[in-house]
Amino acid sequence: MSENLQKEDTSPRTTSMVKLENVSKYYKDFPAVNDISFEIACGEVFGFIGPNGAGKTTTIKMLSTLMMPTAGRMSIGGYDVEREPYEVRRLIGYMPDIFGVYEDLLVWEYLDYFASLYRLGPEQRKRGISDVLELTDLTIKRDAQVMSLSRGMKQRLCLAKTLIHDPEVLLLDEPASGLDPHARIEIRELIRELCRMGKTVLVSSHILTELADFCTSIGIIEAGQLLAAGRIDDITAQLAGHVLLEITVKGDTAFALEVLAERADIQRTTCDGRVIKAEFDGKADDVDEVLEYLVGRGVRLLGFNRAEADLEDIFLKITRGVVA
Ligand SMILES: Nc1ncnc2c1ncn2[C@@H]1O[C@H](COP(=O)(O)OP(=O)(O)OP(=O)(O)O)[C@@H](O)[C@H]1O
């Protein structure tokens, strides 16, 4: 009892949902994952990108409590992955890269089987099955045999199974691999929907562009080393050394340029018509300070934006083209 009470006190819902600290995994003396650390905030969609053999599956398996790290610490939702695997398992839905579906079951039986493993009651099971079928667009296949499904449908069924206990964190290992372009788009839409539902998602891929339009943060791993991790705009800023701002001025751009020059964190400005491009030397999250300053000094604005990050560009810079 006192232990439970203590748990409530010591495991608050932190904003960081997934956390890895100096995690390594050696297979004999081969470092498949080498001293990696990163965090995924609550509600983020984290793209875990790297080529074949980079260490993605190994990392995801460790997070899923299926494999012990050789060194380091991991937590999910404040629970220690090694010491509190049962709490962690309740929070996560893990979709492995290679999955077996039980071919001779019916679709609903397959889901019911997994729901029973999570000890969901009959009502919860019924509702859960119908919800996940709906979400994965498989309602129509409820009574079909698993073996009669196409590969793409089986992949969606696997995702449905992953969602059956309504987990808060999803660990999806290459959920779209081996699918045709149409089916890949369907999986992408599904992940987007999960994101709208407020889930925290880690999704791996070796194809950057597949993740680019819906990830809020990324980690790039190569040969067991984490080359970069964080919010996409922070990584871009880190690489470029600045955040690029696009400021559209109403009226006198000269005055706006003067005001910008007063700030030490504005490095360089260029002006094209009413649009000023300014290099901000701070964090992507702090650009509001520049906006406030301009408005406070009486500059009239029509627009104030952060220039879009070109993910492909970042990726090439970081990996120097090693990652295909
Ligand atoms: N059970 C194992 N025993 C020995 N080495 C292993 C084992 N599993 C993985 N490895 C090695 O660890 C490294 C990382 O493998 P991992 O499967 O984590 O990579 P990945 O990023 O998921 O690659 P892919 O894109 O091909 O799925 C590889 O060099 C692999 O050969």
Ligand SMILES: [Mg+2]
């Ligand atoms: Mg893998």
